[in-house]
Amino acid sequence: MSKVAQLALSVQLPDDETFYSYKSTVNQGVAVQLQHFINGQSQTELRPQSFYLFGLKGVGKSHLLHACSTYAASLGKSSLCLSFSELKHLAVEVLDGLEHIDIICLDDIDVISGEQQWQQAIFDLYNRLLEQNKLLIITGNQSARQLGITLPDLVSRLTWGYTEQVKALTDEEKILALQFRAQQRGLLLSDDVVNFLLNRLSRDMGSLIESLDVLDKASIREQRKITIPFIKEILEK
Numbered sequence: 001m002s003k004v005a006q007l008a009l010s011v012q013l014p015d016d017e018t019f020y021s022y023k024s025t026v027n028q029g030v031a032v033q034l035q036h037f038i039n040g041q042s043q044t045e046l047r048p049q050s051f052y053l054f055g056l057k058g059v060g061k062s063h064l065l066h067a068c069s070t071y072a073a074s075l076g077k078s079s080l081c082l083s084f085s086e087l088k089h090l091a092v093e094v095l096d097g098l099e100h101i102d103i104i105c106l107d108d109i110d111v112i113s114g115e116q117q118w119q120q121a122i123f124d125l126y127n128r129l130l131e132q133n134k135l136l137i138i139t140g141n142q143s144a145r146q147l148g149i150t151l152p153d154l155v156s157r158l159t160w161g162y163t164e165q166v167k168a169l170t171d172e173e174k175i176l177a178l179q180f181r182a183q184q185r186g187l188l189l190s191d192d193v194v195n196f197l198l199n200r201l202s203r204d205m206g207s208l209i210e211s212l213d214v215l216d217k218a219s220i221r222e223q224r225k226i227t228i229p230f231i232k233e234i235l236e237k
Helices: 003-008 028-039 061-074 116-131 152-160 171-184 191-200 205-222 228-235
Strands: 050-054 079-083 103-107 135-140 162-165
Touching (some): 028 050, 028 061, 028 162, 116 152, 171 191, 171 205, 191 205
Parallel strands (some): 050 135, 050 162
């Protein structure tokens, strides 16, 4: 891989997005299947080398990808987790050489649904990974055939591997997830506070975690507990 590509792909994973911190009963089977896919427990003679995850925005697809990379590292495997939202602004040559990494995780393929050059580049990367016996995990917001991908060969590749839908968390799961993530930061969120966040903010987990980050930093800065009045003061600025 070129030095330019190495610099462009220098990314740091969120240290709190692991399988352990992924609190979703409804998607627990998906999380377990991903771990089996990475560690080879699902291996058969015709074992697929790709895994396609799809679901609406905010259901936790990015969290699962980050968890896959962290889990791979715990097994001594190399991995790289990238988002198409950032990749699409780069030259497709940034993918050159990635077939030598054990697990490639690519987030939000729907972003390139209208980008023919990128679709071809992903198809070519898939084939190189196949030749090197490496693994590819991709996420999108729709099933493979509903993505609007215009390269038929790429759609076929996506449907050849494992496919699972990531379902939205229930409100009860969101409460548990937020309280767990807060606890990891040394914060204590009461049920009333979390319910207030759910009722006042966007209900997707990505937005809720971003709000928690803002509140965490403000709480440290002002040396105050996270209460409903404090939330109103900080988030309504």
